[in-house]
Amino acid sequence: MRDVNIPKQGSLICRGQGRSYGDAAISSQGQVMLSERLNRFLAFDDSTGILTAEAGATLAEILETFVPRGWFPAVTPGTQYVSIGGAIAADVHGKNHHHAGTLGVHVTELELMLADGHRQRCSPEKNESLFWATLGGMGLTGIITEASFRLIPIETAAIMAEHNPASDLEVTFKWLEDTDYDDQYTVAWIDCASARRHFGRSIVMKGHHARRDELPDDWKDPFFVPPLCSKSIPFNFPSFVLNRFTMAVFNERYYRHQGRKKGSFITDYASFFYPLDALAHWNRLYGRRGFLQYQVAIPDPYAHEGIRRLLEHLINSRQGAFLAVLKRFGSANAGLLSFPVAGYTLALDLPMTGKKVLNLLQQLDELVIKYGGRVYLAKDACLSPESLRAMYPRLEEWQRIKQVVDPERRFQSDLSRRLQLAGTL
Ligand SMILES: Cc1cc2nc3c(=O)[nH]c(=O)nc-3n(C[C@H](O)[C@H](O)[C@H](O)COP(=O)(O)OP(=O)(O)OC[C@H]3O[C@@H](n4cnc5c(N)ncnc54)[C@H](O)[C@@H]3O)c2cc1C
Incomplete structure (x- = not known):
């Protein structure tokens, strides 16, 4: 387990690879924590395809390591330059959503660093409300430090x-x-x-x-793992x-x-x-x-x-x-x-x-x-x-969980402030 320190004061947002298009991973009024160095693979079970990795690991790194062994992410967005933490925080979907759902439904467990500095594990079975608030929660419930998720077997790349x-x-x-x-x-x-x-x-x-x-x-x-981009x-x-x-x-x-x-x-x-x-x-x-x-x-x-x-x-x-x-x-x-x-x-x-x-x-x-x-x-x-309120009917439920895990609203981004995601109080 690596040390991740939450600053004592001020607001904070975690940034993965910065591939979200808007203002989700930036903060003009607070600190931004980069996760690139939190990128180790921690465990892989080849009987289930479950990989446990630190949340800054990228899809590109996963593909490079696991495709030659016959495994592929169960869900992939249209770029491999995303971090696992960022992909879970946005609960990304791919071209197979109609069969496989989002990346989040292939996550078996997360470790979150909460606003008070404690680490908390959550899954669809344990601390499930925090788990479902974190999938798609845009980094506002805490910092995802580790995630376990399923890869699928492939016969060829x-x-x-x-x-x-x-x-x-x-x-x-x-x-x-x-x-x-x-x-x-x-x-x-x-x-x-x-x-x-x-x-x-x-x-x-x-x-x-x-x-x-x-x-x-x-x-x-x-x-065959295609080389990463060479043209610019x-x-x-x-x-x-x-x-x-x-x-x-x-x-x-x-x-x-x-x-x-x-x-x-x-x-x-x-x-x-x-x-x-x-x-x-x-x-x-x-x-x-x-x-x-x-x-x-x-x-x-x-x-x-x-x-x-x-x-x-x-x-x-x-x-x-x-x-x-x-x-x-x-x-x-x-x-x-x-x-x-x-x-x-x-x-x-x-x-x-x-x-x-x-x-x-x-x-x-x-x-x-x-x-x-x-x-x-x-x-x-x-x-x-x-x-936003008209589009996301479960927003208030999410806000109640946010209030419990982050009462002082330490986790904030430009997106969360613009949309008053955590409410106006
Ligand atoms: C070319 C392109 C194609 C894309 N195609 C798709 C697609 O097909 N489907 C799809 O769903 N999306 C797609 N996206 C969007 C992209 O998958 C998401 O925006 C994803 O969140 C980006 O991951 P990131 O690591 O760059 O996260 P960032 O952009 O850095 O952050 C995104 C959000 O995640 C939070 N976050 C990041 N790391 C953590 C962490 N460790 N803990 C907690 N929160 C964290 C940030 O605070 C922020 O709110 C595409 C983007 C691009 C540029």
């Missing part, structure tokens, strides 16, 4: 993938819900530059961990490069290019799960002003209508999104602030254009609330406290 163009939004929904079509990992990239008869057209991308007998004879190493965007692109015209061209080209890959094909896991990791500083493509990620979940039975209305509103606003990803979510878990709910999730990358895009997001928030949905806190930068 490759992915058997397939891309299919869907002509409009209805076809996209149909495929994402078709259990015969579905695979272990399924997601749709939406061309949100197209309106009218192509409205909501997409490339539906699916895949599974390839079996040995699916690998081509010339595939050299079945447990060296400078901020000028802002004028990203405009409605270039976004429409990008979307058209991407749709044609990805749709051309007919039939199934074998690819390495990094190309399938982590396309953005291949390019360090990819955010510089958005120029100095950057961009906003906006991810929402809309529950069944309103999900189709809600997603349709959100996309229509986006297209009518004439502010294109560079990337839009649609995915079916399975059931919610017991995490009080966990984001996924059974239905659909839509993630958008929107160039930062100041008031224009902020107004748009406010209008989208209203639609999300109307359809009973919520915004993902790990990606949020703009939500208001009122909208």
Whole structure:
């Protein structure tokens, strides 16, 4: 057990790899504790696949060590540059949420450093209210120092993938819900530059961990670990490069290019799960002003209508999104602030254009609330406290637990203050 010291005074927030898009892991009025050096693997049981690691260990480190032994994280987000602590605090989901749920449901035990400096273990069976408040609790219940979680066995490190163009939004929904079509990992990239008869057209991308007998004879190493990124965007692109015209061209080209890959094909896991990791500083493509990620979940039975209305509103606003990803979510878990709910999730990358895009997001928030949905806190930068309350019905339950474990509100971030997450008292 390593020493982790909570400062005697002032507020504190823990930071993992800083991959949350908004202000969850920063604090302009307090201290930020970096967790990178808390990165040892402590135990691995190969009869259950349960790995115990310090919370600063990254997915990249786990992949590098465990893929060659035939194990893979049960749930992975779209980047391997996240810490386990950060991924649990956001209760991240992956392309397999409709089958596997969030990372949190594969966590068997956590060790937390509480505000008073005591270490406390919690799990779905022990101190369960603290456990479910910590999954998705954005670092505000305490510092996760260690976690035990399940890895899944794989026969190879490759992915058997397939891309299919869907002509409009209805076809996209149909495929994402078709259990015969579905695979272990399924997601749709939406061309949100197209309106009218192509409205909501997409490339539906699916895949599974390839079996040995699916690998081509010339595939050299079945447990090949792709090297980490070597290319980098060296400078901020000028802002004028990203405009409605270039976004429409990008979307058209991407749709044609990805749709051309007919039939199934074998690819390495990094190309399938982590396309953005291949390019360090990819955010510089958005120029100095950057961009906003906006991810929402809309529950069944309103999900189709809600997603349709959100996309229509986006297209009518004439502010294109560079990337839009649609995915079916399975059931919610017991995490009080966990984001996924059974239905659909839509993630958008929107160039930062100041008031224009902020107004748009406010209008989208209203639609999300109307359809009973919520915004993902790990990606949020703009939500208001009122909208948060309308979106997360178990917020008050979470606040009561926060009050018990951190009565002086030692754990605070810019996100928690902006959203008055711990309440106004
Ligand atoms: C390219 C890209 C793709 C992504 N794809 C997905 C996706 O598919 N699905 C998804 O769910 N998310 C996705 N994300 C979001 C990302 O997975 C989450 O934001 C995750 O929390 C980032 O982990 P981190 O270690 O960088 O945490 P940070 O950003 O550093 O922190 C995130 C939160 O976790 C808290 N935290 C960090 N470490 C600890 C700790 N040890 N104890 C307690 N709290 C802690 C912080 O206080 C903060 O509130 C993506 C992000 C990027 C950049």
